[in-house]
Amino acid sequence: xxxxxxxxxxxxxxxxxxxxxxxxxxxxxxxxxxxxxxxxxxxxxxxxxxxxxxxxxxxxxxxxxxxxxxxxxxxxxxxxxxxxxxxxxxxxxxxxxxxxxxxxxxxxxxxxxxxxxxxxxxxxxxxxxxxxxxxxxxxxxxxxxxxxxxxxxxxxxxxxxxxxxxxxxxxxxxxxxxxxxxxxxxxxxxxxxxxxxxxxxxxxxxxxxxxxxxxxxxxxxxxxxxxxxxxxxxxx
Amino acid sequence: xxxxxxxxxxxxxxxxxxxxxxxxxxxxxxxxxxxxxxxxxxxxxxxxxxxxxxxxxxxxxxxxxxxxxxxxxxxxxxxxxxxxxxxxxxxxxxxxxxxxxxxxxxxxxxxxxxxxxxxxxxxxxxxxxxxxxxxxxxxxxxxxxxxxxxxxxxxxxxxxxxxxxxxxxxxxxxxxxxxxxxxxxxxxxxxxxxxxxxxxxxxxxxxxxxxxxxxxxxxxxxxxxxxxxxxxxxxx
Amino acid sequence: xxxxxxxxxxxxxxxxxxxxxxxxxxxxxxxxxxxxxxxxxxxxxxxxxxxxxxxxxxxxxxxxxxxxxxxxxxxxxxxxxxxxxxxxxxxxxxxxxxxxxxxxxxxxxxxxxxxxxxxxxxxxxxxxxxxxxxxxxxxxxxxxxxxxxxxxxxxxxxxxxxxxxxxxxxxxxxxxxxxxxxxxxxxxxxxxxxxxxxxxxxxxxxxxxxxxxxxxxxxxxxxxxxxxxxxx
Amino acid sequence: xxxxxxxxxxxxxxxxxxxxxxxxxxxxxxxxxxxxxxxxxxxxxxxxxxxxxxxxxxxxxxxxxxxxxxxxxxxxxxxxxxxxxxxxxxxxxxxxxxxxxxxxxxxxxxxxxxxxxxxxxxxxxxxxxxxxxxxxxxxxxxxxxxxxxxxxxxxxxxxxxxxxxxxxxxxxxxxxxxxxxxxxxxxxxxxxxxxxxxxxxxxxxxxxxxxxxxxxxxxxxxxxxxxxxxxx
Numbered sequence: 047x048x049x050x051x052x053x054x055x056x057x058x059x060x061x062x063x064x065x066x067x068x069x070x071x072x073x074x075x076x077x078x079x080x081x082x083x084x085x086x087x088x089x090x091x092x093x094x095x096x097x098x099x100x101x102x103x104x105x106x107x108x109x110x111x112x113x114x115x116x117x118x119x120x121x122x123x124x125x126x127x128x129x130x131x132x133x134x135x136x137x138x139x140x141x142x143x144x145x146x147x148x149x150x151x152x153x154x155x156x157x158x159x160x161x162x163x164x165x166x167x168x169x170x171x172x173x174x175x176x177x178x179x180x181x182x183x184x185x186x187x188x189x190x191x192x193x194x195x196x197x198x199x200x201x202x203x204x205x206x207x208x209x210x211x212x213x214x215x216x217x218x219x220x221x222x223x224x225x226x227x228x229x230x231x232x233x234x235x236x237x238x239x240x241x242x243x244x245x246x247x248x249x250x251x252x253x254x255x256x257x258x259x260x261x262x263x264x265x266x267x268x269x270x271x272x273x274x275x276x277x278x279x280x281x282x
Numbered sequence: 283x284x285x286x287x288x289x290x291x292x293x294x295x296x297x298x299x300x301x302x303x304x305x306x307x308x309x310x311x312x313x314x315x316x317x318x319x320x321x322x323x324x325x326x327x328x329x330x331x332x333x334x335x336x337x338x339x340x341x342x343x344x345x346x347x348x349x350x351x352x353x354x355x356x357x358x359x360x361x362x363x364x365x366x367x368x369x370x371x372x373x374x375x376x377x378x379x380x381x382x383x384x385x386x387x388x389x390x391x392x393x394x395x396x397x398x399x400x401x402x403x404x405x406x407x408x409x410x411x412x413x414x415x416x417x418x419x420x421x422x423x424x425x426x427x428x429x430x431x432x433x434x435x436x437x438x439x440x441x442x443x444x445x446x447x448x449x450x451x452x453x454x455x456x457x458x459x460x461x462x463x464x465x466x467x468x469x470x471x472x473x474x475x476x477x478x479x480x481x482x483x484x485x486x487x488x489x490x491x492x493x494x495x496x497x498x499x500x501x502x503x504x505x506x507x508x509x510x511x512x513x514x515x516x517x518x
Numbered sequence: 519x520x521x522x523x524x525x526x527x528x529x530x531x532x533x534x535x536x537x538x539x540x541x542x543x544x545x546x547x548x549x550x551x552x553x554x555x556x557x558x559x560x561x562x563x564x565x566x567x568x569x570x571x572x573x574x575x576x577x578x579x580x581x582x583x584x585x586x587x588x589x590x591x592x593x594x595x596x597x598x599x600x601x602x603x604x605x606x607x608x609x610x611x612x613x614x615x616x617x618x619x620x621x622x623x624x625x626x627x628x629x630x631x632x633x634x635x636x637x638x639x640x641x642x643x644x645x646x647x648x649x650x651x652x653x654x655x656x657x658x659x660x661x662x663x664x665x666x667x668x669x670x671x672x673x674x675x676x677x678x679x680x681x682x683x684x685x686x687x688x689x690x691x692x693x694x695x696x697x698x699x700x701x702x703x704x705x706x707x708x709x710x711x712x713x714x715x716x717x718x719x720x721x722x723x724x725x726x727x728x729x730x731x732x733x734x735x736x737x738x739x740x741x742x743x744x745x746x747x748x749x750x
Numbered sequence: 751x752x753x754x755x756x757x758x759x760x761x762x763x764x765x766x767x768x769x770x771x772x773x774x775x776x777x778x779x780x781x782x783x784x785x786x787x788x789x790x791x792x793x794x795x796x797x798x799x800x801x802x803x804x805x806x807x808x809x810x811x812x813x814x815x816x817x818x819x820x821x822x823x824x825x826x827x828x829x830x831x832x833x834x835x836x837x838x839x840x841x842x843x844x845x846x847x848x849x850x851x852x853x854x855x856x857x858x859x860x861x862x863x864x865x866x867x868x869x870x871x872x873x874x875x876x877x878x879x880x881x882x883x884x885x886x887x888x889x890x891x892x893x894x895x896x897x898x899x900x901x902x903x904x905x906x907x908x909x910x911x912x913x914x915x916x917x918x919x920x921x922x923x924x925x926x927x928x929x930x931x932x933x934x935x936x937x938x939x940x941x942x943x944x945x946x947x948x949x950x951x952x953x954x955x956x957x958x959x960x961x962x963x964x965x966x967x968x969x970x971x972x973x974x975x976x977x978x979x980x981x982x
Contacts (some may be wrong), residue, residue, distance in 0.1 A: 072752050074946050091622040094752055097947060100606065101545045101676050104944045105751065117547060118663065118677035124546035129675075132900040133751040134941035137710075138570065140543060142607030143918065146625065146851025149946065169603075169631075176632030177603045178595055182625045184607030187757030188851060247580040251568040308520050310714050330520055332714060336838065338711045338907050341519065346813075352908035353779060354895065357814030359776035363644025365907075367670040367702030368519040370709035374802065374912040375846040376779060379686065382857065385714065405835075405863075412864030413835045414827050420839030420859045424619060426766045454862040550842035611852070620843070623855040642883070651874070674939055687845035705904055708940045 053251075055198070055227035056244050057189050064242075065154060065195055065225045069095045076100060076145070076185050078155030079123050084109070085154060091130050098150065098184060100181040102141045105133025116272045122181065145184045152222075153185035154193045158200070159211040162258035163237050164221045166194060167213035176214040186217035198226035199255050207231065207238055207256040228252050229269070232275055237261045242269045258260055289487075291434070292461035293478050298324055298508060300478075301390060301431055301512045303462045305331045312336060312381065312421050314391030318431050320345070321390060327366050334386065338377045341369025344354040357419065381420045388458075389421035390429045394436070395447040398472050398494035400457045402430055402512055403449035410449040422453035435461035435491050443467065443474055443488050443492040465505070473497045478505045507511050519701055521670035522719045527556035530692045530720045532730040534657055537590075539566040541613070541653075541684040542580060543660035546571070548677040548683040552694045552722055553659040558582055568655055570609055572678050593653065605633065605666075608650050610680055613651035617686025622651045658688030661709070662719075665693060668701040669716030670709045690717040751933055754789035754951045759788035762952045763926045766889055769822075771798040773845070773885075773916040774812060777837055778803070780909040784926045785937040790814055798823040800887055802841055802912050825885065837865065840882050842912055847884035851917025854883045890920030894943070894951075897925060901948030914943040922949040929953075930979035954967040966981045 056064070062085050067073060071094040077085050086097045087108045090141040099121040106121060107128035115126045136144070144150070159167040166186070169179035186192050199205055207224065223229040229252060230242040237259035240249060249262045292300070298321050298414050303366035305433040307330040307461040313321050322333045323344045335357040340358060343364035351362045367435060372380070379385070395403040402422070405415035433439055443460065460467040465488060476485060485498045525532050534540065543550055549571060565595070567589050568581055572679050583727070593607040605627045615623055628634045632658035638649035644666060658680040663674035671693060673681060685691040698721045756762050763785060775782055781803060799821050801812055813888065815821050827838040836844070837859045847855055856879035860866045870881035892913040895906035903925060905913060912973070917923040930953045 090751075094751060099676075101547075101679050103676060104946055105938070118673075120546040121676075129938055130751070132898060132902060132945065134680060134902050134936075134944040135938050137678050137682055138946060139683050140608055140918075143846075143850035143852075144946075145607055146611075146627065147849055147918065148851065149570055174536040178605045178633060180596060183631060183633070185629050187629065208524065214632045215630060239588040259848045266537055277657035281636075282720045327519075332519060335908075336841040337779075337911050339908060340714055341706070352907065354905075355907040357908075357965050358778055360566060361732050365706055366519070368666060368713065369706045370712040371703075371706050371910060372712060372908055373914055374842045375915050376686075379618035379620075380714075380844055381839055382843075382859065383617050383686065384619065414830055414837045414841075414865060417838035419837040419863060419865070423859050450864045451862060451873065611850070615855075620844070620855050620857060621877070621879055622872075623847075623852050625852060645853070647853055670840075678939070707904070707910070709864075 056271070058107050059088070060274060061195055061227055064269060065193060066093070067274070067277060068193070068223070069093060069152070073097070073151035074098055074149055076150050076153040076189065076270070078140050078153065078182065078185070079180065080156045081158065081227070082154040083121060083123055083125060093145070098141070098144070099100070099127070100141050100145065100185070101134045103127070103133065104136060105130045106197070106254055131237055135238065141174050142181065142184055146188050148188055148190060150185065150189035151190040153189035154192050154195055155182055155185065156196050157194045157206065159206055159213050160221055160224050161208045161211045162233065163210065164219045164233055164240055165209040165211045165215050166192070166217065166221050168216050170214050173213055179216050180218050186220050191222040194221055194224045196224070196226055196267045198252070199230040205255055205257040207258045207260070211260045228232065228255065230235050232263070234261055239263050240266060242267055244269055247272060288443065289482050292507070294322070296462050296510060298429055299464055299510050300466065300505060301429060302329070303513060304331060304511070305388070307331070309387035310334055310340070310385055312386050312389040312425065313342070314389065314418065314421070315416070316392045318390040318392065319357060319359060319361060330397055334380070335363070336377050336378070336381065336421070338372045339363070339365070339369065341366045343369070371456040377419070378420055379416065381417070381497055382424050384424055384426060386425035388427040388429050389425035391418055391421065392432050393430045393442065393452070395442055395444050395449050396430050396457055396460050397444045397447045398469065398474055399446065400455045400469055401447045401451055402428070402453065402454050402457050403464055405449050409449055415452050418452050422456050427458040428456045430457055430460045432460070432462055433487070434464040441493040443494045443496070445494045461482060464491065468499070470497055475499050476502060478503055479508065480505055481507060487506070519617040520714060521667050521701070521718070522713060522716055523667050523672045523698070524718045524720050527552045527694065527720055528559060531556045531560050531659070534560065534562045536560060536562050536566045539568065540653040540689050541655040542567060542569040542571070542685050543658065543679065543681040544571050545653070545679040546676060548661055548673065548679045550659045550661045550679050550694050551691060553582065554583070557659065563588045564590045566593065567654055567724065568593045568613070568694040570595050570606065580648040589645065599683055603633065610683065612650055612653040612681050613680060613687045616654035617683060619648040620652060624648065625650055627739055641660040655684070658684040658691040660684055660691065660693055662695045664691050664696040665700065665719045666699050666701045669693065669713030669719050670704050671695070671711040672678065672704060672708065673710050678710060685711050691715055692717060693719045694722050695719055698714050751900040751945060753899050753933070754785050754945060754948055754953050755899050755930070756950045759784045759926065759952055760791065762950045763788045763792050763891070766794045768790065770794060770889055771800065771887040773887040773890040773920050774799060774801040774803070775890065775911065775913040775916050776803050777911040778908060780893055780905065780911040780913050782891045782893040782926050785924060786812060786815070789891065795820045796822045799867065800825045800839065800845070800885055825972065834866065842915065843884040844882055845912060845919045846915050848886035849915060850918050852884060856880065857882055860945065869894055885919065887916070887920040888922065890916040890923040892916055892923065892925055894927045895928040896929040896931065896936070897932045897951045898931050898945070900924050900934050901925065901945030901951050902936050903927070903938060903943040906943050910942060917947040919941050923947055924949060925932045925951045927951055946973050
């Protein structure tokens with residue numbers, strides 16, 4: 047935890063932009079609460095990615111402006127949203143039927159802890175008191191891919207990429223990929239594999255802010271922020 | 283089986299008319315295949331009885347005439363029907379969810395056998411081969427009342443009110459009331475209790491055409507066909 | 519068909535006794551603010567409340583009921599230390615089971631978590647599932663966008679959520695609606711909840727009865743944005 | 751969103767291989783006559799067919815597939831001596847479970863009958879239930895009344911039946927539709943089946959491709975009777 051304060055990390059928006067690049071045409075993607083819920087604001091309809099909100103939206107668009115608010119149209123966080131053309135509304139039960147039956151190409155959510163055995167925790171900050179995490183357990187257990195989007199260390203400066211989670215699990219053994227403000231992480235044999243790294247950072251510097259083992263991918267590359275902004279801007 | 287051929291029994295239509303008199307305002311009633319499916323033709327909307335067809339109709343009306351046919355509007359037997367004002371369509375799953383959750387005030391269906399222990403059989407004429415009877419098992423097991431509407435003896439002259447069913451059961455122990463062309467039957471301790479009898483018939487004559495024990499209700503009365511026709515006619 | 523219309527929110531909830539089990543609808547949107555306020559005024563206590571939405575208690579008025587000690591048991595998807603919490607998908611499926619005559623079902627959700635402790639685990643086709651049981655209620659309080667006088671309901675957008683499902687899972691369902699039309703005026707093919715599942719329907723008055731002056735709509739902004747043709 | 755439109759029934763079913771499990775929709779109404787005819791022409795065999803409607807086989811053209819020996823296994827609600835039969839409510843709930851990620855559930859239906867023999871019995875709250883398992887498929891063939899180009903579907907009246915449920919239970923769903931509109935033209939609040947559950951959608955041609963010249967509509971009578979307003 048040495049150079050942390052001095053070097054720039056990815057901005058929150060940039061973590062989201064990098065996550066969007068992983069979405070493939072035709073995917074159905076659930077956006078979790080917090081940071082991920084803003085992904086629909088940045089991802090253009092031309093990508094042909096359909097966003098799901100678990101309260102029953104298939105085809106969620108960006109957040110509504112004050113003038114666009116309809117009290118009967120929100121996401122699962124009660125944020126006022128718009129729909130994209132071709133959207134449809136389903137009921138709450140049907141929405142989770144969709145989730146459980148494995149229709150989600152990916153779910154994107156935040157986490158307090160991610161472990162190198164693909165476990166993750168985002169339901170409770172109290173090690174002794176569990177929680178349901180709303181729909182997080184449903185999404186995590188049943189989506190085809192679990193993408194975690196988060197800051198690399200906690201607001202108290204503690205590592206969040208761990209050997210083992212010490213908070214109550216949301217779901218064991220399911221995380222596919224982690225996007226943080228320091229890089230993009232896949233998984234190896236009980237380790238994280240860093241595939242992309244924030245500009246100016248070294249793997250050892252990332253390791254210093256992590257507890258779980260971090261292995262550098264053979265094709266490790268630096269995240270090109272300029273290209274990232276351009277790729278997303280071209281959406282619009 | 284002595285006087286059977288000579289005495290008039292209730293006409294099929296009259297069995298249906300008598301059945302309708304049992305319906306109370308606000309009831310939701312499923313109409314089974316065969317004879318019961320025509321009940322909606324005779325029962326006026328003013329009775330405020332809502333008819334259910336298990337393919338997903340809540341508020342089934344009479345059969346459609348040739349000019350009224352819509353290929354996308356049938357009952358569960360593929361008979362073209364109309365809807366009453368205020369009807370709604372639900373899907374097939376929701377329709378049986380309604381049935382299983384006990385929402386049906388009554389189900390009306392035919393039977394090959396009804397036994398004095400309230401068992402009945404209408405899924406198969408082969409004692410060794412069962413069948414599902416379509417939705418009959420669902421309706422019989424879960425409706426608040428099971429009304430059986432049938433001729434008192436089979437087309438081969440065999441009794442259908444039995445001590446015990448010898449055909450595969452649709453559901454054990456559920457029949458509430460039986461309407462035949464010879465009378466209206468409730469149940470006592472392993473016996474049928476005849477509550478109303480066809481004009482001109484004696485209880486012994488009905489017993490002769492039954493196998494199960496028949497007990498006469500203290501208030502046994504003769505069915506008043508004239509009043510029956512008038513009561514229903516006033517619906518129209 | 520039976521006319522289900524009653525005139526006031528207070529009349530609609532007047533029959534709810536102490537100790538009743540009450541489902542309260544909505545999640546994010548679709549919350550029956552006026553009926554919750556009426557239930558608050560009505561005074562019933564020792565209630566068992568089943569609400570997916572209770573995470574946002576302060577915003578739903580369920581919180582008012584709770585702070586006054588009127589809720590004996592709260593069954594909700596989110597735990598807060600006092601309540602254990604239920605995965606949201608499991609919770610809504612349990613309500614669905616209640617209205618579908620299914621006493622119990624298996625779900626993959628929650629396996630390997632604290633919430634699975636003490637639950638029956640069972641494998642089907644090589645995957646592990648948990649047994650979960652149905653939820654039913656004496657009453658459901660829900661909103662709808664449009665009703666006919668027979669209680670047939672339509673919901674707008676995400677106002678729908680768990681509401682039509684609660685109507686099926688409760689013995690009696692009381693509905694507050696934005697618009698009321700004559701019985702038979704709604705297209706039978708596009709009714710989200712048939713009137714047979716509805717006991718009482720009340721039109722929301724022009725000046726909402728919202729608890730503590732809560733506005734039904736957000737002041738100063740349009741309440742509708744139309745993003746597609748409605749029906750035909 | 752992805753455009754799901756294909757031009758012909760034959761193209762739509764061309765990918766169905768021998769040995770596939772195929773759900774075929776409808777019950778009384780809502781039967782995909784044109785897709786069944788195309789499947790017949792296509793030649794796939796050793797099929798497992800799941801159809802609630804197979805009691806009326808002669809009228810649905812599933813009978814043609816069967817008489818030619820193309821069906822290895824038929825799963826249907828009505829037994830005919832060769833097939834054991836499934837209570838209709840249990841059958842549709844099993845399909846629903848397949849599309850809902852529920853591997854098994856309990857139902858009261860069938861207890862005390864021949865169909866309960868060999869099944870797991872279990873009591874909940876003093877009542878006995880049977881365990882039943884989910885049904886899923888590789889393909890579903892269904893009709894719809896109206897689709898947009900993204901595959902969002904609306905059904906008219908009892909055309910709906912099991913069709914939106916099969917779309918959810920099958921890996922790929924192929925739809926024949928009476929009317930086609932541009933993507934986004936349907937009201938999002940009144941879509942019976944979202945396009946994410948649909949793989950391909952084909953408009954029924956003016957002259958139906960019905961097998962053996964079967965007319966899609968009954969000759970000489972109007973195909974529509976309007977009994978209520980549609981939507982708004």
